Amino acid sequence: MSEQVLASPEITYAAHSSGGTKRLWQVFWLLSVVTIIELVMGFGLAKEWYGDKEKNHTLILFVKGVICILSLAKAYYIVGVFMHLGGELKIFRLTIVVTLVLFVWFIIAFLADGNSWKNMRNTRGGSIKDPTEQTVPAATEKGAKE
């Protein structure tokens, strides 16, 4: 293990430890295992392991939510360990992480917008109360009906 070299005179100490590669391999295996779990769960969505897709809407939504959370966990480890953001100064971490909080609004607002469009289409702008009572008009929903 050689002496740490500072990349630039602006830097007063090296934040990177030049320890072993054990942690890196741990993260590699963690990412692989989480990916396999995700695949099994995603495969189950097609195989209808969770029952009737129409009736078990909540369960399927829950499974999809779990897959999303597992993906966020993968992102956390890639950014934190592989990209070494976890080893940087806290104030630097915050300049990046706080900005990404905008995504929370971004995702909620736009998915709600898409959902609203679907409701409008299925109820013809609210003129039909119960969308399950009617068939989707073939002309506007060509091929998009279940």
Added chain:
Amino acid sequence: MSTTAIPKGMKWWNGGRSPFNVSYGKVMMWYFLMSDAFTFGAFLISYGTIRFSVNHWADANAVFNAFPFFGHQNLPLAFVSLMTFILIASSVTMVLAVHAGHNMNRKGVEKYMILTIIGGLMFLGCQAWEWTHLLTGEHFALAANGGLEGLNTSVIHNPWGAHLEGTALADALSKTPPDVLKSMLLSHEPHAVLTGLTNDQLLEQVKEAAVAGHIHATHPGPIAFGGYFFGITGFHGFHVFSGVIINIVMYIKTKLGHFDQRGHYEMIEKAGLYWHFVDLVWVFVFLCFYLV
């Protein structure tokens, strides 16, 4: 106020040292990647909006079920899993190259950079195969005239709508031209002998195979699927491609000893940040297009 205390040629930030204790180049690489994250995020969220606005979307397990040299076997998500593992593996070789750089181990950096470049090229090859498969593969969907037609998956065609069943299927088959019926039968039995079959016999055979579930016919799906799929995986693939080019440049510079002369391997770290970001984006592309 004297400025003579500052040594000649020193390019410090205004405060005299990096406020984040990170070099300027690395900070800017992080902020570039953050802006890139918003670009990818905007694409993926736009895709989510459209997907939420329709009642039916393509089933990833049906669309992505092929594997090279396995013909028509139904292997959902197998190939794309392979692509994902290739990218995870190339990510770990990249971080090992960065690690070797910290230890000023030139041979180690060279070895792991080569492995990372190979991983990137393998991923690109897989993606080329996947795209070709979708663009050339024919699937049978309801046409405007009420019969069926063979459609590929492209930015203007999406044969992945809801399945046609029962009387709707029989009705569509009776309006389907004989040449389409022939290719439907051949898609199920590539070596079937069709000469001498009357059109009625042909129709009967296709109906039998369709009832048995060997041949599928669908409504056409929302055409936005192809645009989003090829647009976003293409944009990601372009990032992988530019990452491979950057890694090749880094490999050559390592080989020429530029980083040893400089006294540090920080450029490998910056290239590594970019490469890991590409892997990070794939996590979400994988999530949005294949898993949920």
